[in-house]
Amino acid sequence: MEKRQSKVAVTLTNRKNERQDKNVKKVTALETKDLHVYYGSNLALKNISMPIYKNQVTAFIGPSGCGKSTYLRSLNRMNDEIQGCRVEGSIFYKDFNINQSSVNVFEIRKNIGMVFQRPNPFAKSIFDNVAFGPKQHGEKNKKVLQEIVEKSLRKAALWDEVKDRLNKSALALSGGQQQRLCIARAIAMEPDVLLLDEPASALDPISTSKIEELIMELKKDYTVVIVTHNMQQAARISDYTAFFYMGDLIEYGETRNIFTNPQQKQTEDYVSGNFG
């Protein structure tokens, strides 16, 4: 138990690219107010109000079943796809409550993209995977599509590895490459926010560290929200951390504070490995 805590502390001490300039004004990219999520009659998330800051990495941590993924899916209305799931409360994106039936969810998901736990490329070429979204949204110009594909693959740190085989099947890529391809596919839609649901949990340590490096790069251009089971990963890559427990948001704040100076006993117990 002790060991786990000290590893996280070492991780925080060793963090590179630390740019916590206290004078920089935080801009809110997304915000929920009084959010409740039900699966049938089961209340899975209770009264969650929190901002997600622009160009920051925000990590959601907590034990299995506490509601991390449910909350992540709320942020781009993906819970709409789950039968029996009901989301009450407000989700503000660009000062507009997107939790309203009149909102075009495809437009929302274009701006707030999502990458899932298991890489899920289409059984198509690498090129067609990345070009898929823009084509669906009406882009027909081949040159423009080529530019989008190259730019997205570069941003996903995959271009050098695949530039000579863009017409080969995406399914022939390694798991880590497939996950970066899925990130490129999301980037191709030019989103503001990227929601990543345990994007490295199915990957080996080397692929995981590539994804982590990539996430820290991506925040320059995007707001990144990540669900992770791995507290060291949260400590390594996130600026803000939210700790969920049994459907409640127990504590939210700068990652350094959550791990080294938590205000709630439950957070302290969790980050020090005493439960979960």
Ligand SMILES: Nc1ncnc2c1ncn2[C@@H]1O[C@H](COP(=O)(O)OP(=O)(O)OP(=O)(O)O)[C@@H](O)[C@H]1O
């Ligand atoms: N599709 C669903 N139908 C019914 N209940 C669900 C569904 N998805 C999640 N739940 C319930 O909602 C609660 C929160 O689940 P959620 O998957 O959001 O938690 P989590 O913290 O992401 O868990 P994990 O870390 O195991 O992925 C749990 O009680 C879970 O059983």
